[in-house]
Structure formats: structure tokens, C-alpha cells
């Protein structure tokens with residue numbers, strides 16, 4: 330695989346924003362012309378939860394188009410159905426956008442794993458070093474590197490000291506569910522093993538049990554995940570967020586193209602005020618209550634992701 334990467338010649342990280350960089354399509358390995366790597370719209374957009382949904386205020390960082398992990402439930406396939414993964418490099422624009430946001434808002438929270446996994450492009454683009462440099466330059470912003478591919482982190486990432494405004498947030502599902510629906514992502518064990526490396530290096534690590542996928546064996550699957558998390562040390566996490574499976578309306582066509590295990594869409598879904606489809610509230614409450622009972626004992630702050638005020642109320646959150 331030929332990679333042209335001027336970053337490799339940089340003595341330090343300070344040149345990242347001016348570097349001329351490459352991208353290779355994963356399948357064809359053909360370089361894409363640089364013009365295609367200039368992001369046309371803004372890199373940062375406020376997370377739009379839609380009416381009736383409560384969650385943390387955050388900005389979504391859109392460094393790339395498509396994600397190579399191809400999780401079965403991911404909305405990205407519906408947005409970019411045939412697009413090859415692509416990483417944008419017009420990073421000086423991003424720096425300017427951050428300056429504008431900071432002038433309006435104290436301590437912005439930047440989610441760098443919503444539009445693609447935060448480490449998806451590390452092999453080709455040293456994406457984690459770019460995010461590191463952003464966090465270093467903007468200590469008044471918090472950057473969440475959300476991931477199901479932490480094992481892809483480039484080795485150079487650990488040459489730098491840990492930053493307290495850069496959080497490594499791993500998204501986990503039980504091994505059986507992960508191997509069925511997250512086939513391009515790291516296995517549960519690979520995620521936990523890589524996460525231990527971040528933790529040992531001094532990073533804050535967070536846990537995202539999101540999206541929870543319901544099945545008849547829900548309690549068995551998620552019970553075994555808790556058993557594994559106890560072995561890992563659940564108190565190592567600085568916070569935990571849980572959230573149920575949800576779909577945007579235009580995702581159904583993309584889902585129909587997948588060869589999904591029969592359990593996946595066997596539950597009934599209900600459309601919320603925000604236009605997304607979720608399990609019926611009783612199913613969601615059952616899942617959340619099962620997890621909360623175990624999580625509350627461990628003393629780590631827990632919150633609910635992308636949920637209604639009614640759900641929060643019913644769970645006492």
C-alpha cells in the first residue's frame with residue numbers, strides 16, 4: 330500500500346495544519362485529488378437532537394465522509410450509501426471555526442466520533458494526532474474521541490503526554506452482539522485491551538453503552554458484558570452514557586440491503602417527535618433499568634443519551 334504522507338517528515342506536530350496530505354481509497358488504493366479533500370461545508374455543527382430529546386450540548390466534528398467500520402445500524406451508510414471513506418484536510422478552516430465558536434461559547438464540547446470513528450483513519454491520516462493537536466491548541470474545548478476501533482491508534486500518539494481535555498470514549502456491546510452487528514470494528518477484547526493502553530498513559534476514559542440492542546436474551550448478553558467490565562475495572566471510567574438503538578427515517582433502505590440476523594429488527598419501533606425510530610418506551614425502560622441497577626452500584630456518573638424527558642423522569646435521572 331502506497332501512502333504519501335508529508336506528516337511523516339514533520340519534526341513535531343505543529344506543522345499539521347499546513348501539511349499537504351494524501352488519501353488512499355481503501356479498496357482501490359488510488360490517490361484522490363486534493364480538491365476532493367477540501368470540505369465544502371463547515372467542519373463543526375451543533376448536534377441537532379430534534380424536539381423532545383435531551384442530551385448534552387455538543388458540536389459534531391466532521392473530519393471525514395463515511396466510516397470503514399460499517400456497523401449495521403449506523404446512519405452514515407444511509408447518508409453516504411456508495412461513498413468511499415474520505416478524510417478532509419482543509420484543517421486551517423477548522424481552526425478558524427473553532428475560534429468563532431469559542432468566542433460565543435465557554436468550554437465547547439466537541440464530539441469527534443459521530444460522523445466516523447475517531448481512529449478510523451489513523452493508518453492513512455494519523456487522524457488521532459490531528460485531534461491531539463487540536464486539543465493541545467484549544468485547551469478550553471473538550472474533545473471526545475469516540476471509538477469502536479481504538480486498536481487502530483497510531484503508535485506516535487503515545488509519544489505525547491496525555492491531555493486532560495481529550496477523552497477516549499469507547500462504545501461497547503456484548504461480544505455476541507458486536508460480532509453480529511459491528512463486524513468491521515474491533516472485537517470487545519480488542520477494544521478493552523487498547524483502552525487499557527490509553528488509561529495507563531493517563532487519559533480519561535469514558536464508556537458508551539450505546540446503541541443498546543434488544544433481543545430475547547438481552548439480560549444474558551448485557552449481564553455477561555458487565556461481568557467482563559468488572560474484570561476490566563469499571564471504576565476506571567470517568568463517566569458512562571447509555572442509549573438505545575435508534576434509526577433515522579432514511580435508514581430503512583440502507584438496512585434492507587444488509588444481511589442482518591433476524592433478531593435485529595424483530596422488536597417494534599415507534600417514531601419520536603424528533604423523527605427517529607426507537608424501541609417502544611417499555612422496552613427501553615426495561616433495558617435502561619437493567620443497566621442502571623448495576624451501574625449505580627459502581628459509583629461512576631451515568632447519563633442517558635438521546636432520550637426523551639419522559640424516559641429521564643421515569644428512571645429518576
Ligand code: SF4
Nearest residue numbers: 396398399400403445
Ligand atoms: S464505528 Fe461508529 S461511525 Fe463507524 S460505522 Fe460504526 S457506528 Fe458508524
